[in-house]
Amino acid sequence: MPIIDQYRTDLSIFVNASICKIIRPVIRMKLGLVLHIATENSENSGGISLSYRTTRLITLSEALKSPTSYYCIITHNMTDLLDVKLRPEPRINVIHMTIKTRALEEKSNIEPEKMKEILHEYLELVGGHAVAVTMNKGKSWGFTEDIVLNSSKPDDYLPYSGQLACGLLISNFIERRKEPLLWDFQDIAFGAIPVRIVGHNPGMPGVEAAKNWDNLKEILQSHRFYIHTADPRYEDGFNMATLEAMAVGMPVLGNRHPTSPIEHGKNGFLSDNPDELQKYARILLDDRDLAVKMGRQAQKIVVERFSTTRFKEAFLKSIGVARHKWAGKRVEV
Numbered sequence: 001m002p003i004i005d006q007y008r009t010d011l012s013i014f015v016n017a018s019i020c021k022i023i024r025p026v027i028r029m030k031l032g033l034v035l036h037i038a039t040e041n042s043e044n045s046g047g048i049s050l051s052y053r054t055t056r057l058i059t060l061s062e063a064l065k066s067p068t069s070y071y072c073i074i075t076h077n078m079t080d081l082l083d084v085k086l087r088p089e090p091r092i093n094v095i096h097m098t099i100k101t102r103a104l105e106e107k108s109n110i111e112p113e114k115m116k117e118i119l120h121e122y123l124e125l126v127g128g129h130a131v132a133v134t135m136n137k138g139k140s141w142g143f144t145e146d147i148v149l150n151s152s153k154p155d156d157y158l159p160y161s162g163q164l165a166c167g168l169l170i171s172n173f174i175e176r177r178k179e180p181l182l183w184d185f186q187d188i189a190f191g192a193i194p195v196r197i198v199g200h201n202p203g204m205p206g207v208e209a210a211k212n213w214d215n216l217k218e219i220l221q222s223h224r225f226y227i228h229t230a231d232p233r234y235e236d237g238f239n240m241a242t243l244e245a246m247a248v249g250m251p252v253l254g255n256r257h258p259t260s261p262i263e264h265g266k267n268g269f270l271s272d273n274p275d276e277l278q279k280y281a282r283i284l285l286d287d288r289d290l291a292v293k294m295g296r297q298a299q300k301i302v303v304e305r306f307s308t309t310r311f312k313e314a315f316l317k318s319i320g321v322a323r324h325k326w327a328g329k330r331v332e333v
Helices: 017-028 060-065 078-083 099-106 112-126 135-141 183-190 213-222 240-248 274-286 288-305 308-327
Strands: 002-005 011-014 056-059 072-075 091-095 129-132 164-170 195-198 223-227 252-254 268-270
Touching: 056 060, 072 078, 072 308, 078 091, 078 112, 091 112, 091 135, 091 308, 099 112, 099 135, 112 129, 129 135, 129 308, 164 213, 164 240, 164 274, 183 274, 195 213, 213 223, 213 240, 223 240, 223 274, 223 288, 240 252, 240 288, 252 274, 268 274, 274 288
Parallel strands: 011 072, 072 091, 091 129, 164 195, 164 223, 223 252, 252 268
Antiparallel strands: 002 011, 002 056
């Protein structure tokens, strides 16, 4: 697993292909730069390309041996956290999914409550700090102290055109996430209309990840609407891809969800009836002007509720908390 080393700062960020989109807000906050990320294998980078003079890719092995004194290490799962156990710097573990989703995807033999207990004990032992990207995800793991919502910025994307009468879904590893994604519901709602799926999904014929960041921006710009469905027992009513679609100016279609940023009939359409949702999808396919109008409202929500300025301030505060905790728990692990 490669890591991103921003060598103009002392912040080390761990990343793998499946979460490239999610950590973009973390990286773009530094020095006000917009950074693009890739794994060492750029063909499997989740649609992200590396094009920053202040960012470089190094391997985990190189990171563990690096003489650099990092200001903070940011990990994105328990495996990442254990990988860096011998590094002598403060660390943050960012919680990107609920504990039920993690257990379901990994088909783990460890009970969710035991998994939660292990993470709490380990972070307490090493003086680590947990940050959750939503309250729902934080609650599931028992970490509600520090919630930092992801962010997206319209200026980072191409202006919406919606010229393709086709829906869009961006997701990796759908086969192992069908239950959280309400896949059967989604198939009934959108199976009979044009929808493009983008992401790393082995075993799904014709489905490919974006070639690079520029290609992903073009895809977001050109499609008529975005799709996000999620079972509230497992996931939130939005994810990073949803926020990016809204930042572009795309209306969003999905099921009704208590944490959805979509207001039915204003910046998208919501329904728990798949036939009704298909009806709304067809309305947008036939009416580009309506899609443009609703997409502008979606864009406003991103600016108001998921601003990069707010994200930067919150995450820098999180790093400060992590450094404080680490200073009080200098132990051998």
